Amino acid sequence: xxxxxxxxxxxxxxxxxxxxxxxxxxxxxxxxxxxxxxxxxxxxxxxxxxxxxxxxxxxxxxxxxxxxxxxxxxxxxxxxxxxxxxxxxxxxxxxxxxxxxxxxxxxxxxxxxxxxxxxxxxxxxxxxxxxxxxxxxxxxxxxxxxxxxxxxxxxxxxxxxxxxxxxxxxxxxxxxxxxxxxxxxxxxxxxxxxxxxxxxxxxxxxxxxxxxxxxxxxxxxxxxxxxxxxxxxxxxxxxxxxxxxxxxxxxxxxxxxxxxxxxxxxxxxxxxxxxxxxxxxxxxxxxxxxxxxxxxxxxxxxxxxxxxxxxxxxxx
Numbered sequence: 001x002x003x004x005x006x007x008x009x010x011x012x013x014x015x016x017x018x019x020x021x022x023x024x025x026x027x028x029x030x031x032x033x034x035x036x037x038x039x040x041x042x043x044x045x046x047x048x049x050x051x052x053x054x055x056x057x058x059x060x061x062x063x064x065x066x067x068x069x070x071x072x073x074x075x076x077x078x079x080x081x082x083x084x085x086x087x088x089x090x091x092x093x094x095x096x097x098x099x100x101x102x103x104x105x106x107x108x109x110x111x112x113x114x115x116x117x118x119x120x121x122x123x124x125x126x127x128x129x130x131x132x133x134x135x136x137x138x139x140x141x142x143x144x145x146x147x148x149x150x151x152x153x154x155x156x157x158x159x160x161x162x163x164x165x166x167x168x169x170x171x172x173x174x175x176x177x178x179x180x181x182x183x184x185x186x187x188x189x190x191x192x193x194x195x196x197x198x199x200x201x202x203x204x205x206x207x208x209x210x211x212x213x214x215x216x217x218x219x220x221x222x223x224x225x226x227x228x229x230x231x232x233x234x235x236x237x238x239x240x241x242x243x244x245x246x247x248x249x250x251x252x253x254x255x256x257x258x259x260x261x262x263x264x265x266x267x268x269x270x271x272x273x274x275x276x277x278x279x280x281x282x283x284x285x286x287x288x289x290x291x292x293x294x295x296x297x298x299x300x301x302x303x304x305x306x307x308x309x310x311x312x313x314x315x316x
Contacts, residue, residue: 027064037049119144143301154221249277
């Protein structure tokens with residue numbers, strides 16, 4: 001579909017459509033199951049393609065969505081998006097620049113079957129409103145039983161991607177991720193972080209080059225962890241803890257996530273927006289892990305930390 005997002009919007013749309021196909025093919029090779037691809041149209045302008053893999057050998061649910069939508073967005077709907085934490089200093093000014101908007105993005109959430117394999121989320125998007133344009137996105141890891149080497153690997157690869165474009169990106173975007181994927185009513189992070197950025201404008205070509213690099217390498221921080229953990233044995237206790245932690249994931253996405261709010265506010269397809277939720281989750285009343293257990297150890301990971309502090313730098 002042709003979108004009114006200008007030349008950069010069209011390039012972004014081509015990028016996300018190409019990467020959706022690439023990511024789906026890579027995950028199909030890993031899992032052995034195929035994605036169901038479901039195109040949709042938005043009444044106000046635009047549409048997208050939702051790709052979902054269900055009940056696979058590796059992934060209980062994996063979703064990879066692309067969309068390019070445009071039209072009119074009133075100030076109330078816009079406020080639902082920019083009133084979240086870290087919306088950026090320029091967000092308020094955009095309310096004065098007109099209601100016409102364009103948004104193109106790719107979003108993926110990979111919920112593994114095994115509680116020893118982490119969930120991974122990533123999204124990258126390009127938005128315009130009035131005469132302003134900017135990029136946003138990021139990727140974060142949500143383990144159930146975190147292993148420090150996995151967390152360090154995830155952060156190390158994302159740091160390398162960031163460093164190819166700007167040495168200031170990783171520390172800034174890592175901190176932003178910790179602050180954004182925080183569940184205030186639980187006083188804990190959703191997972192172990194990664195990178196997150198929004199309102200990345202100014203030098204749009206530099207920003208696009210960075211986002212394109214992120215899109216093309218989005219699986220590099222994650223797939224080695226899957227391969228390392230997928231065959232490890234687990235039992236009912238680990239499965240119950242996985243469902244408990246998935247409950248935290250659901251709480252964040254439905255209460256705090258700006259992407260969910262934006263999708264619903266712009267009349268997006270509900271099935272695609274809520275694709276991010278796991279197929280099963282659980283809530284235990286006043287849960288407290290047994291002292292000294294693996295579950296108690298896992299809970300200590302869900303606070304902002306400098307994961308690369310003691311990791312030696314690779315040789316130049």
